[in-house]
Amino acid sequence: MPEITPENTPALAATHIQSDEPLLFEISSPGKRAWQLPPLDVPEADLELLLPAGTRDDIAGFPELSEIELVRHYTRLSTWNYAIDQGLYPLGSCTMKYNSRLNEVVARLEGLAEGHPLQPAAVMQGALRLMRRLEAALAEITGMDAVTLQPAAGAQGELTGILIIRACLAARGNPRAKILIPDSAHGTNPATAAIAGYRVENLRSDARGLVELSSLERLMDESVAALMLTNPNTLGLFEEDIHRIAELVHARGGLLYMDGANMNALVGRARPGDFGVDVMHLNLHKTFSTPHGGGGPGAGPVAVKSFLEPFLPVPRIVEGEAGGLRLETDRPASIGRVRAFFGNFGMFVRALAYILANGSDGLKQTTDDAVLNANYIRQQLEDSYALPYATPSLHECVFSDRLQARQGVHTGDIAKRLMDYGFHPYTVSFPLIVPGALMIEPTESESREELDRFIAAMRAIAREAETAPELVQAAPHRTRISRLDEAAAARQPVLRWQPKAQG
Numbered sequence: 411m412p413e414i415t416p417e418n419t420p421a422l423a424a425t426h427i428q429s430d431e432p433l434l435f436e437i438s439s440p441g442k443r444a445w446q447l448p449p450l451d452v453p454e455a456d457l458e459l460l461l462p463a464g465t466r467d468d469i470a471g472f473p474e475l476s477e478i479e480l481v482r483h484y485t486r487l488s489t490w491n492y493a494i495d496q497g498l499y500p501l502g503s504c505t506m507k508y509n510s511r512l513n514e515v516v517a518r519l520e521g522l523a524e525g526h527p528l529q530p531a532a533v534m535q536g537a538l539r540l541m542r543r544l545e546a547a548l549a550e551i552t553g554m555d556a557v558t559l560q561p562a563a564g565a566q567g568e569l570t571g572i573l574i575i576r577a578c579l580a581a582r583g584n585p586r587a588k589i590l591i592p593d594s595a596h597g598t599n600p601a602t603a604a605i606a607g608y609r610v611e612n613l614r615s616d617a618r619g620l621v622e623l624s625s626l627e628r629l630m631d632e633s634v635a636a637l638m639l640t641n642p643n644t645l646g647l648f649e650e651d652i653h654r655i656a657e658l659v660h661a662r663g664g665l666l667y668m669d670g671a672n673m674n675a676l677v678g679r680a681r682p683g684d685f686g687v688d689v690m691h692l693n694l695h696k697t698f699s700t701p702h703g704g705g706g707p708g709a710g711p712v713a714v715k716s717f718l719e720p721f722l723p724v725p726r727i728v729e730g731e732a733g734g735l736r737l738e739t740d741r742p743a744s745i746g747r748v749r750a751f752f753g754n755f756g757m758f759v760r761a762l763a764y765i766l767a768n769g770s771d772g773l774k775q776t777t778d779d780a781v782l783n784a785n786y787i788r789q790q791l792e793d794s795y796a797l798p799y800a801t802p803s804l805h806e807c808v809f810s811d812r813l814q815a816r817q818g819v820h821t822g823d824i825a826k827r828l829m830d831y832g833f834h835p836y837t838v839s840f841p842l843i844v845p846g847a848l849m850i851e852p853t854e855s856e857s858r859e860e861l862d863r864f865i866a867a868m869r870a871i872a873r874e875a876e877t878a879p880e881l882v883q884a885a886p887h888r889t890r891i892s893r894l895d896e897a898a899a900a901r902q903p904v905l906r907w908q909p910k911a912q913g
Protein backbone atom coordinates (compact mmCIF):
# COMPACT_ATOMS: atom_id res chain seq x y z
CA MET A 411 0.00 0.00 0.00
CA PRO A 412 1.26 3.54 -0.73
CA GLU A 413 1.97 6.03 2.11
CA ILE A 414 -1.13 8.08 2.99
CA THR A 415 -0.47 11.79 2.43
CA PRO A 416 -2.88 14.75 2.24
CA GLU A 417 -2.30 14.84 -1.52
CA ASN A 418 -3.25 11.27 -2.27
CA THR A 419 -6.04 10.87 0.31
CA PRO A 420 -8.89 11.54 -2.16
CA ALA A 421 -7.44 9.06 -4.63
CA LEU A 422 -6.99 6.38 -1.98
CA ALA A 423 -10.55 6.90 -0.73
CA ALA A 424 -11.91 6.64 -4.24
CA THR A 425 -10.15 3.34 -4.79
CA HIS A 426 -11.09 1.72 -1.50
CA ILE A 427 -10.80 -1.99 -2.01
CA GLN A 428 -14.56 -2.34 -1.67
CA SER A 429 -14.82 -1.21 -5.27
CA ASP A 430 -11.84 -3.07 -6.69
CA GLU A 431 -10.68 -6.11 -4.81
CA PRO A 432 -6.93 -6.76 -5.06
CA LEU A 433 -5.38 -10.21 -4.90
CA LEU A 434 -4.43 -11.64 -1.52
CA PHE A 435 -0.80 -11.31 -2.60
CA GLU A 436 -1.28 -7.58 -3.07
CA ILE A 437 -2.78 -6.93 0.37
CA SER A 438 -0.34 -9.18 2.19
CA SER A 439 1.88 -7.72 4.97
CA PRO A 440 4.70 -9.77 6.46
CA GLY A 441 3.95 -11.17 9.92
CA LYS A 442 0.15 -11.04 9.78
CA ARG A 443 -1.71 -14.23 10.45
CA ALA A 444 -5.31 -15.41 10.43
CA TRP A 445 -5.18 -17.50 13.59
CA GLN A 446 -4.47 -17.10 17.25
CA LEU A 447 -3.64 -20.01 19.53
CA PRO A 448 -2.43 -20.31 23.15
CA PRO A 449 1.26 -21.13 23.64
CA LEU A 450 2.17 -24.74 22.98
CA ASP A 451 2.15 -26.83 26.19
CA VAL A 452 3.26 -30.12 24.63
CA PRO A 453 6.52 -30.99 22.87
CA GLU A 454 6.68 -29.72 19.30
CA ALA A 455 6.08 -32.48 16.75
CA ASP A 456 8.65 -33.38 14.17
CA LEU A 457 7.38 -31.74 10.95
CA GLU A 458 9.24 -34.28 8.86
CA LEU A 459 7.01 -36.97 10.33
CA LEU A 460 3.77 -35.00 9.91
CA LEU A 461 4.18 -33.79 6.34
CA PRO A 462 4.02 -36.21 3.43
CA ALA A 463 7.30 -36.93 1.68
CA GLY A 464 7.93 -34.48 -1.10
CA THR A 465 6.22 -31.51 0.57
CA ARG A 466 8.06 -28.40 -0.59
CA ASP A 467 9.28 -25.82 1.91
CA ASP A 468 11.12 -23.62 -0.55
CA ILE A 469 8.19 -21.59 -1.87
CA ALA A 470 8.38 -18.06 -0.56
CA GLY A 471 5.85 -15.28 -0.65
CA PHE A 472 2.57 -16.85 0.45
CA PRO A 473 0.15 -14.09 1.39
CA GLU A 474 0.05 -13.12 5.07
CA LEU A 475 -3.23 -11.60 6.29
CA SER A 476 -5.40 -11.25 9.34
CA GLU A 477 -8.56 -13.32 9.69
CA ILE A 478 -10.92 -10.38 9.07
CA GLU A 479 -8.98 -9.39 5.94
CA LEU A 480 -9.32 -12.92 4.64
CA VAL A 481 -13.04 -13.09 5.44
CA ARG A 482 -13.70 -9.72 3.82
CA HIS A 483 -11.72 -10.63 0.72
CA TYR A 484 -13.85 -13.70 -0.02
CA THR A 485 -17.09 -12.12 1.12
CA ARG A 486 -16.56 -9.16 -1.21
CA LEU A 487 -15.67 -11.44 -4.10
CA SER A 488 -18.85 -13.42 -3.46
CA THR A 489 -20.94 -10.26 -3.90
CA TRP A 490 -19.52 -9.77 -7.38
CA ASN A 491 -21.29 -12.81 -8.69
CA TYR A 492 -24.64 -12.53 -10.35
CA ALA A 493 -26.76 -15.46 -9.25
CA ILE A 494 -30.29 -16.76 -9.72
CA ASP A 495 -30.79 -15.84 -6.04
CA GLN A 496 -30.44 -12.17 -7.07
CA GLY A 497 -32.60 -11.94 -10.14
CA LEU A 498 -33.67 -13.27 -13.54
CA TYR A 499 -30.91 -15.27 -15.26
CA PRO A 500 -32.22 -15.57 -18.83
CA LEU A 501 -29.27 -17.49 -20.33
CA GLY A 502 -30.99 -19.38 -23.15
CA SER A 503 -30.37 -23.13 -23.53
CA CYS A 504 -28.95 -23.21 -19.99
CA THR A 505 -32.26 -23.35 -18.06
CA MET A 506 -30.98 -21.33 -15.11
CA LYS A 507 -33.92 -22.16 -12.87
CA TYR A 508 -34.11 -21.67 -9.13
CA ASN A 509 -32.80 -24.59 -7.06
CA SER A 510 -35.06 -25.11 -4.08
CA ARG A 511 -33.45 -24.97 -0.63
CA LEU A 512 -35.47 -28.07 0.18
CA ASN A 513 -33.18 -30.07 -2.15
CA GLU A 514 -30.20 -28.80 -0.21
CA VAL A 515 -31.66 -29.81 3.15
CA VAL A 516 -32.33 -33.32 1.90
CA ALA A 517 -28.87 -33.68 0.33
CA ARG A 518 -27.32 -32.74 3.68
CA LEU A 519 -29.09 -35.49 5.65
CA GLU A 520 -26.29 -37.27 7.44
CA GLY A 521 -27.02 -40.75 6.14
CA LEU A 522 -26.88 -39.51 2.55
CA ALA A 523 -24.14 -36.90 2.81
CA GLU A 524 -21.72 -39.06 4.79
CA GLY A 525 -22.01 -42.23 2.75
CA HIS A 526 -18.89 -43.57 1.06
CA PRO A 527 -18.92 -45.21 -2.37
CA LEU A 528 -16.56 -47.96 -1.18
CA GLN A 529 -19.01 -49.17 1.49
CA PRO A 530 -20.20 -52.70 0.74
CA ALA A 531 -23.59 -52.81 -0.98
CA ALA A 532 -25.11 -54.42 2.12
CA VAL A 533 -24.62 -51.20 4.13
CA MET A 534 -25.64 -48.72 1.43
CA GLN A 535 -29.02 -50.12 0.52
CA GLY A 536 -30.69 -46.74 1.10
CA ALA A 537 -28.39 -44.95 -1.34
CA LEU A 538 -28.81 -47.71 -3.94
CA ARG A 539 -32.59 -47.58 -3.55
CA LEU A 540 -32.53 -43.81 -4.00
CA MET A 541 -30.60 -44.18 -7.27
CA ARG A 542 -32.95 -46.93 -8.49
CA ARG A 543 -35.90 -44.74 -7.67
CA LEU A 544 -34.41 -41.80 -9.59
CA GLU A 545 -33.63 -44.06 -12.56
CA ALA A 546 -37.24 -45.25 -12.55
CA ALA A 547 -38.60 -41.69 -12.28
CA LEU A 548 -36.45 -40.51 -15.19
CA ALA A 549 -37.46 -43.56 -17.27
CA GLU A 550 -41.12 -42.74 -16.62
CA ILE A 551 -40.66 -39.03 -17.45
CA THR A 552 -38.81 -39.76 -20.70
CA GLY A 553 -40.78 -42.85 -21.76
CA MET A 554 -37.55 -44.84 -21.98
CA ASP A 555 -36.77 -48.28 -20.50
CA ALA A 556 -33.47 -47.98 -18.62
CA VAL A 557 -31.29 -45.19 -17.26
CA THR A 558 -27.66 -44.77 -16.19
CA LEU A 559 -26.91 -41.93 -13.79
CA GLN A 560 -23.12 -42.07 -14.20
CA PRO A 561 -22.26 -39.24 -16.64
CA ALA A 562 -21.24 -36.02 -14.90
CA ALA A 563 -22.52 -33.53 -17.49
CA GLY A 564 -24.72 -33.20 -20.53
CA ALA A 565 -21.70 -33.46 -22.81
CA GLN A 566 -20.51 -36.62 -21.05
CA GLY A 567 -24.03 -38.01 -21.36
CA GLU A 568 -23.84 -37.37 -25.10
CA LEU A 569 -20.56 -39.26 -25.34
CA THR A 570 -21.97 -42.13 -23.27
CA GLY A 571 -25.04 -42.29 -25.52
CA ILE A 572 -23.04 -42.24 -28.74
CA LEU A 573 -20.64 -44.92 -27.41
CA ILE A 574 -23.72 -47.05 -26.65
CA ILE A 575 -24.91 -46.58 -30.24
CA ARG A 576 -21.45 -47.46 -31.55
CA ALA A 577 -21.35 -50.61 -29.40
CA CYS A 578 -24.84 -51.62 -30.54
CA LEU A 579 -24.03 -51.21 -34.24
CA ALA A 580 -20.72 -53.07 -33.78
CA ALA A 581 -22.59 -55.92 -32.07
CA ARG A 582 -24.95 -56.04 -35.06
CA GLY A 583 -21.90 -56.40 -37.29
CA ASN A 584 -22.87 -53.13 -38.93
CA PRO A 585 -20.45 -50.40 -37.82
CA ARG A 586 -21.08 -47.07 -39.50
CA ALA A 587 -19.06 -43.93 -40.21
CA LYS A 588 -21.28 -40.86 -39.96
CA ILE A 589 -23.54 -38.95 -37.61
CA LEU A 590 -26.04 -36.38 -38.84
CA ILE A 591 -26.40 -33.19 -36.82
CA PRO A 592 -28.71 -30.23 -37.59
CA ASP A 593 -27.10 -26.82 -38.09
CA SER A 594 -28.98 -25.53 -35.04
CA ALA A 595 -27.28 -28.01 -32.66
CA HIS A 596 -25.35 -27.22 -29.51
CA GLY A 597 -21.58 -27.24 -30.13
CA THR A 598 -21.13 -30.24 -27.85
CA ASN A 599 -23.01 -32.50 -30.33
CA PRO A 600 -20.49 -32.42 -33.20
CA ALA A 601 -17.65 -32.51 -30.66
CA THR A 602 -19.13 -35.66 -29.10
CA ALA A 603 -19.59 -37.37 -32.47
CA ALA A 604 -16.02 -36.55 -33.48
CA ILE A 605 -14.56 -37.80 -30.19
CA ALA A 606 -16.48 -41.07 -30.64
CA GLY A 607 -14.74 -41.45 -34.02
CA TYR A 608 -17.59 -40.40 -36.34
CA ARG A 609 -17.64 -38.05 -39.28
CA VAL A 610 -20.20 -35.29 -38.81
CA GLU A 611 -22.59 -34.30 -41.57
CA ASN A 612 -24.60 -31.12 -41.28
CA LEU A 613 -28.36 -31.17 -41.65
CA ARG A 614 -30.04 -27.95 -42.78
CA SER A 615 -32.94 -26.25 -41.06
CA ASP A 616 -35.82 -25.01 -43.20
CA ALA A 617 -37.69 -21.69 -43.17
CA ARG A 618 -39.68 -22.86 -40.15
CA GLY A 619 -36.45 -23.38 -38.17
CA LEU A 620 -37.04 -27.15 -38.15
CA VAL A 621 -35.14 -30.09 -39.69
CA GLU A 622 -35.53 -29.97 -43.47
CA LEU A 623 -37.06 -33.37 -44.28
CA SER A 624 -35.82 -33.38 -47.88
CA SER A 625 -32.21 -32.95 -46.64
CA LEU A 626 -32.70 -35.76 -44.17
CA GLU A 627 -34.10 -38.03 -46.88
CA ARG A 628 -31.12 -37.27 -49.09
CA LEU A 629 -28.41 -37.68 -46.43
CA MET A 630 -29.82 -40.60 -44.46
CA ASP A 631 -28.19 -43.72 -45.89
CA GLU A 632 -26.59 -46.94 -44.67
CA SER A 633 -23.39 -45.13 -43.62
CA VAL A 634 -25.20 -43.08 -40.96
CA ALA A 635 -25.04 -44.44 -37.41
CA ALA A 636 -27.36 -41.90 -35.85
CA LEU A 637 -29.11 -38.58 -36.04
CA MET A 638 -28.35 -36.37 -33.01
CA LEU A 639 -31.36 -34.17 -32.56
CA THR A 640 -32.17 -31.56 -29.93
CA ASN A 641 -35.91 -31.39 -29.29
CA PRO A 642 -37.20 -28.81 -28.77
CA ASN A 643 -34.30 -27.44 -30.78
CA THR A 644 -32.10 -24.50 -29.85
CA LEU A 645 -34.62 -22.09 -31.41
CA GLY A 646 -37.06 -23.32 -28.75
CA LEU A 647 -39.13 -25.02 -31.49
CA PHE A 648 -40.66 -28.47 -31.23
CA GLU A 649 -39.64 -30.70 -34.16
CA GLU A 650 -43.17 -31.24 -35.44
CA ASP A 651 -42.11 -33.95 -37.89
CA ILE A 652 -40.44 -36.01 -35.19
CA HIS A 653 -42.38 -39.20 -36.04
CA ARG A 654 -41.41 -38.93 -39.71
CA ILE A 655 -37.80 -38.12 -38.74
CA ALA A 656 -37.62 -41.22 -36.53
CA GLU A 657 -39.13 -43.34 -39.32
CA LEU A 658 -36.60 -42.12 -41.88
CA VAL A 659 -33.65 -42.80 -39.56
CA HIS A 660 -34.88 -46.24 -38.48
CA ALA A 661 -35.78 -47.31 -42.03
CA ARG A 662 -32.08 -47.07 -42.95
CA GLY A 663 -30.90 -48.90 -39.84
CA GLY A 664 -29.79 -45.79 -37.96
CA LEU A 665 -30.56 -44.79 -34.36
CA LEU A 666 -32.18 -41.61 -33.09
CA TYR A 667 -30.23 -39.79 -30.37
CA MET A 668 -31.98 -36.96 -28.59
CA ASP A 669 -30.12 -34.18 -26.81
CA GLY A 670 -32.54 -33.77 -23.91
CA ALA A 671 -31.01 -30.61 -22.43
CA ASN A 672 -34.25 -28.80 -23.27
CA MET A 673 -36.55 -31.24 -21.46
CA ASN A 674 -37.83 -28.38 -19.29
CA ALA A 675 -40.17 -27.73 -22.22
CA LEU A 676 -41.54 -31.30 -22.34
CA VAL A 677 -41.62 -32.90 -18.87
CA GLY A 678 -45.16 -34.10 -18.13
CA ARG A 679 -46.35 -33.16 -21.63
CA ALA A 680 -44.46 -35.34 -24.11
CA ARG A 681 -42.13 -38.32 -23.80
CA PRO A 682 -39.22 -38.85 -26.20
CA GLY A 683 -39.64 -42.61 -25.84
CA ASP A 684 -43.12 -42.23 -27.33
CA PHE A 685 -41.92 -40.29 -30.38
CA GLY A 686 -39.22 -42.66 -31.57
CA VAL A 687 -36.07 -41.74 -29.63
CA ASP A 688 -33.65 -44.63 -28.93
CA VAL A 689 -31.12 -42.90 -26.66
CA MET A 690 -31.08 -39.52 -24.93
CA HIS A 691 -29.43 -37.61 -22.14
CA LEU A 692 -30.89 -35.31 -19.51
CA ASN A 693 -29.24 -32.45 -17.68
CA LEU A 694 -30.20 -32.74 -14.02
CA HIS A 695 -28.52 -29.34 -13.56
CA LYS A 696 -30.93 -27.79 -16.04
CA THR A 697 -34.30 -29.50 -15.92
CA PHE A 698 -34.19 -31.07 -12.48
CA SER A 699 -33.13 -28.15 -10.35
CA THR A 700 -29.64 -29.14 -9.24
CA PRO A 701 -26.87 -26.51 -8.99
CA HIS A 702 -25.46 -25.27 -12.26
CA GLY A 703 -22.04 -24.06 -13.30
CA GLY A 704 -19.77 -22.86 -10.51
CA GLY A 705 -22.44 -23.86 -8.00
CA GLY A 706 -21.79 -27.56 -8.13
CA PRO A 707 -21.00 -30.66 -10.14
CA GLY A 708 -23.46 -31.63 -12.88
CA ALA A 709 -25.18 -34.85 -13.83
CA GLY A 710 -26.12 -36.01 -17.33
CA PRO A 711 -28.07 -39.29 -17.03
CA VAL A 712 -28.60 -41.32 -20.20
CA ALA A 713 -31.90 -43.08 -20.93
CA VAL A 714 -32.21 -45.89 -23.49
CA LYS A 715 -34.74 -48.24 -25.02
CA SER A 716 -34.56 -51.83 -23.77
CA PHE A 717 -32.57 -53.16 -26.76
CA LEU A 718 -29.70 -50.87 -25.72
CA GLU A 719 -29.75 -51.78 -22.02
CA PRO A 720 -26.95 -54.41 -22.29
CA PHE A 721 -24.54 -51.66 -23.41
CA LEU A 722 -25.10 -49.32 -20.43
CA PRO A 723 -22.10 -48.49 -18.23
CA VAL A 724 -21.31 -50.72 -15.24
CA PRO A 725 -21.97 -51.17 -12.41
CA ARG A 726 -25.75 -51.60 -12.74
CA ILE A 727 -27.88 -51.59 -9.62
CA VAL A 728 -30.02 -54.73 -9.76
CA GLU A 729 -32.40 -56.67 -7.48
CA GLY A 730 -30.54 -59.19 -5.33
CA GLU A 731 -31.77 -61.90 -2.99
CA ALA A 732 -34.29 -61.18 -0.25
CA GLY A 733 -35.40 -57.87 -1.69
CA GLY A 734 -31.95 -56.28 -1.40
CA LEU A 735 -30.08 -54.46 -4.16
CA ARG A 736 -26.65 -55.39 -5.45
CA LEU A 737 -24.12 -54.09 -7.96
CA GLU A 738 -23.66 -55.98 -11.19
CA THR A 739 -20.38 -55.51 -13.03
CA ASP A 740 -20.24 -58.66 -15.14
CA ARG A 741 -22.01 -57.41 -18.24
CA PRO A 742 -19.95 -58.35 -21.31
CA ALA A 743 -21.65 -55.96 -23.75
CA SER A 744 -21.28 -52.89 -21.48
CA ILE A 745 -19.29 -49.92 -22.77
CA GLY A 746 -17.58 -49.94 -19.34
CA ARG A 747 -17.39 -47.24 -16.74
CA VAL A 748 -17.67 -43.61 -17.76
CA ARG A 749 -17.27 -42.12 -14.30
CA ALA A 750 -15.83 -43.14 -10.94
CA PHE A 751 -18.26 -44.95 -8.61
CA PHE A 752 -21.91 -43.95 -9.29
CA GLY A 753 -21.52 -40.40 -10.60
CA ASN A 754 -22.35 -37.26 -8.63
CA PHE A 755 -24.55 -38.84 -5.97
CA GLY A 756 -25.40 -35.56 -4.21
CA MET A 757 -27.07 -34.36 -7.42
CA PHE A 758 -29.23 -37.49 -7.55
CA VAL A 759 -30.54 -36.72 -4.08
CA ARG A 760 -31.42 -33.16 -5.09
CA ALA A 761 -33.06 -34.20 -8.38
CA LEU A 762 -35.18 -36.88 -6.72
CA ALA A 763 -36.21 -34.40 -4.01
CA TYR A 764 -37.27 -31.97 -6.75
CA ILE A 765 -39.24 -34.65 -8.63
CA LEU A 766 -41.00 -35.99 -5.53
CA ALA A 767 -41.74 -32.53 -4.10
CA ASN A 768 -43.40 -31.51 -7.38
CA GLY A 769 -45.17 -34.75 -8.15
CA SER A 770 -46.47 -35.42 -11.63
CA ASP A 771 -48.94 -32.51 -11.52
CA GLY A 772 -46.26 -30.11 -10.31
CA LEU A 773 -43.81 -31.18 -13.01
CA LYS A 774 -46.42 -30.63 -15.70
CA GLN A 775 -47.25 -27.21 -14.21
CA THR A 776 -43.54 -26.34 -14.22
CA THR A 777 -43.32 -27.11 -17.93
CA ASP A 778 -46.42 -25.05 -18.68
CA ASP A 779 -45.14 -22.10 -16.63
CA ALA A 780 -41.73 -22.20 -18.34
CA VAL A 781 -43.41 -22.14 -21.76
CA LEU A 782 -45.85 -19.41 -20.71
CA ASN A 783 -43.07 -17.18 -19.35
CA ALA A 784 -41.01 -17.51 -22.55
CA ASN A 785 -44.01 -16.74 -24.72
CA TYR A 786 -44.93 -13.73 -22.60
CA ILE A 787 -41.45 -12.30 -23.19
CA ARG A 788 -41.64 -13.18 -26.89
CA GLN A 789 -44.97 -11.42 -27.32
CA GLN A 790 -43.95 -8.36 -25.29
CA LEU A 791 -40.66 -7.86 -27.17
CA GLU A 792 -41.84 -8.66 -30.70
CA ASP A 793 -42.28 -4.98 -31.50
CA SER A 794 -38.80 -4.04 -30.30
CA TYR A 795 -36.68 -6.88 -31.68
CA ALA A 796 -36.77 -8.88 -34.91
CA LEU A 797 -38.10 -12.43 -34.66
CA PRO A 798 -36.34 -14.58 -37.27
CA TYR A 799 -38.74 -17.55 -37.07
CA ALA A 800 -42.50 -17.17 -36.71
CA THR A 801 -43.05 -20.81 -35.69
CA PRO A 802 -44.63 -21.00 -32.19
CA SER A 803 -41.92 -21.57 -29.59
CA LEU A 804 -41.79 -23.39 -26.27
CA HIS A 805 -39.51 -22.62 -23.31
CA GLU A 806 -37.21 -20.04 -24.92
CA CYS A 807 -37.40 -17.40 -27.61
CA VAL A 808 -34.72 -16.30 -30.05
CA PHE A 809 -34.62 -12.77 -31.47
CA SER A 810 -32.03 -11.23 -33.77
CA ASP A 811 -30.34 -7.82 -33.60
CA ARG A 812 -31.32 -7.02 -37.23
CA LEU A 813 -33.23 -3.82 -36.32
CA GLN A 814 -30.55 -2.53 -33.94
CA ALA A 815 -27.68 -3.47 -36.28
CA ARG A 816 -28.79 -0.65 -38.61
CA GLN A 817 -27.49 1.75 -35.93
CA GLY A 818 -24.35 -0.35 -35.41
CA VAL A 819 -25.68 -1.90 -32.20
CA HIS A 820 -25.19 -5.67 -31.95
CA THR A 821 -26.39 -8.45 -29.71
CA GLY A 822 -23.22 -8.29 -27.58
CA ASP A 823 -23.78 -4.54 -26.98
CA ILE A 824 -27.40 -5.10 -25.95
CA ALA A 825 -26.30 -7.86 -23.57
CA LYS A 826 -23.70 -5.59 -21.96
CA ARG A 827 -26.25 -2.80 -21.58
CA LEU A 828 -28.63 -5.26 -19.90
CA MET A 829 -26.04 -5.53 -17.10
CA ASP A 830 -26.48 -1.81 -16.46
CA TYR A 831 -30.16 -2.53 -15.86
CA GLY A 832 -29.23 -5.18 -13.28
CA PHE A 833 -29.84 -8.37 -15.26
CA HIS A 834 -27.61 -11.21 -16.29
CA PRO A 835 -27.34 -11.19 -20.11
CA TYR A 836 -29.23 -13.64 -22.29
CA THR A 837 -27.23 -16.05 -24.49
CA VAL A 838 -25.40 -14.04 -27.13
CA SER A 839 -24.87 -15.07 -30.80
CA PHE A 840 -26.32 -18.59 -30.39
CA PRO A 841 -27.83 -20.54 -32.11
CA LEU A 842 -25.46 -19.90 -34.99
CA ILE A 843 -28.18 -20.12 -37.65
CA VAL A 844 -29.56 -16.79 -36.41
CA PRO A 845 -27.10 -13.97 -37.19
CA GLY A 846 -26.85 -11.69 -34.13
CA ALA A 847 -28.98 -13.98 -31.96
CA LEU A 848 -30.52 -13.00 -28.60
CA MET A 849 -31.57 -16.25 -26.93
CA ILE A 850 -33.82 -15.76 -23.91
CA GLU A 851 -34.98 -18.45 -21.49
CA PRO A 852 -36.71 -17.16 -18.36
CA THR A 853 -37.70 -20.59 -16.87
CA GLU A 854 -40.73 -21.14 -14.65
CA SER A 855 -38.99 -19.59 -11.63
CA GLU A 856 -39.90 -15.98 -12.49
CA SER A 857 -42.85 -13.93 -11.35
CA ARG A 858 -44.83 -11.69 -13.67
CA GLU A 859 -43.25 -8.68 -11.91
CA GLU A 860 -39.68 -9.81 -12.60
CA LEU A 861 -40.54 -10.59 -16.24
CA ASP A 862 -42.04 -7.09 -16.58
CA ARG A 863 -38.86 -5.50 -15.21
CA PHE A 864 -36.80 -7.45 -17.75
CA ILE A 865 -39.14 -6.52 -20.60
CA ALA A 866 -39.00 -2.84 -19.57
CA ALA A 867 -35.19 -2.99 -19.61
CA MET A 868 -35.08 -4.66 -23.04
CA ARG A 869 -37.51 -2.08 -24.47
CA ALA A 870 -35.49 0.78 -22.97
CA ILE A 871 -32.34 -0.62 -24.61
CA ALA A 872 -34.12 -0.90 -27.98
CA ARG A 873 -35.03 2.81 -27.68
CA GLU A 874 -31.48 3.70 -26.68
CA ALA A 875 -30.17 1.83 -29.72
CA GLU A 876 -32.23 4.26 -31.84
CA THR A 877 -31.52 7.49 -29.98
CA ALA A 878 -28.08 6.95 -28.42
CA PRO A 879 -26.37 3.98 -30.08
CA GLU A 880 -22.96 5.00 -28.73
CA LEU A 881 -24.29 4.63 -25.17
CA VAL A 882 -25.20 0.99 -25.85
CA GLN A 883 -22.03 0.29 -27.82
CA ALA A 884 -19.85 1.39 -24.87
CA ALA A 885 -21.87 -0.43 -22.18
CA PRO A 886 -21.67 -1.49 -19.42
CA HIS A 887 -21.34 1.78 -17.53
CA ARG A 888 -22.65 0.89 -14.06
CA THR A 889 -20.68 -2.25 -13.40
CA ARG A 890 -17.49 -2.59 -11.37
CA ILE A 891 -15.49 -3.35 -14.48
CA SER A 892 -16.33 -1.67 -17.76
CA ARG A 893 -16.11 -3.25 -21.20
CA LEU A 894 -13.27 -5.73 -21.60
CA ASP A 895 -11.34 -6.44 -24.76
CA GLU A 896 -12.73 -9.95 -25.21
CA ALA A 897 -10.78 -10.69 -28.38
CA ALA A 898 -7.47 -9.88 -26.65
CA ALA A 899 -8.52 -11.87 -23.59
CA ALA A 900 -9.20 -14.91 -25.78
CA ARG A 901 -6.14 -14.57 -27.99
CA GLN A 902 -3.54 -13.45 -25.46
CA PRO A 903 -4.80 -14.72 -22.13
CA VAL A 904 -2.74 -13.78 -19.09
CA LEU A 905 -3.13 -16.82 -16.92
CA ARG A 906 -0.48 -16.18 -14.30
CA TRP A 907 -0.25 -13.36 -11.78
CA GLN A 908 3.12 -11.65 -11.57
CA PRO A 909 4.01 -9.20 -8.79
CA LYS A 910 4.32 -5.61 -9.97
CA ALA A 911 7.94 -4.56 -10.39
CA GLN A 912 9.08 -2.68 -7.27
CA GLY A 913 9.91 1.06 -7.43
Ligand SMILES: *Cc1c(COP(=O)(O)O)cnc(C)c1O
Nearest residue numbers: 503563564565596598640669671
Ligand atom coordinates in the same frame (compact mmCIF):
# COMPACT_ATOMS: atom_id res chain seq x y z
C1 LIG B 1 -26.27 -27.35 -21.94
C2 LIG B 1 -26.42 -28.12 -23.17
C3 LIG B 1 -25.55 -29.19 -23.48
C4 LIG B 1 -24.33 -29.55 -22.66
O1 LIG B 1 -24.57 -29.81 -21.29
P1 LIG B 1 -23.37 -29.67 -20.24
O2 LIG B 1 -23.92 -30.20 -18.96
O3 LIG B 1 -23.02 -28.23 -20.19
O4 LIG B 1 -22.22 -30.49 -20.74
C5 LIG B 1 -25.81 -29.90 -24.63
N1 LIG B 1 -26.83 -29.58 -25.44
C6 LIG B 1 -27.66 -28.55 -25.20
C7 LIG B 1 -28.80 -28.25 -26.15
C8 LIG B 1 -27.48 -27.78 -24.05
O5 LIG B 1 -28.31 -26.75 -23.81
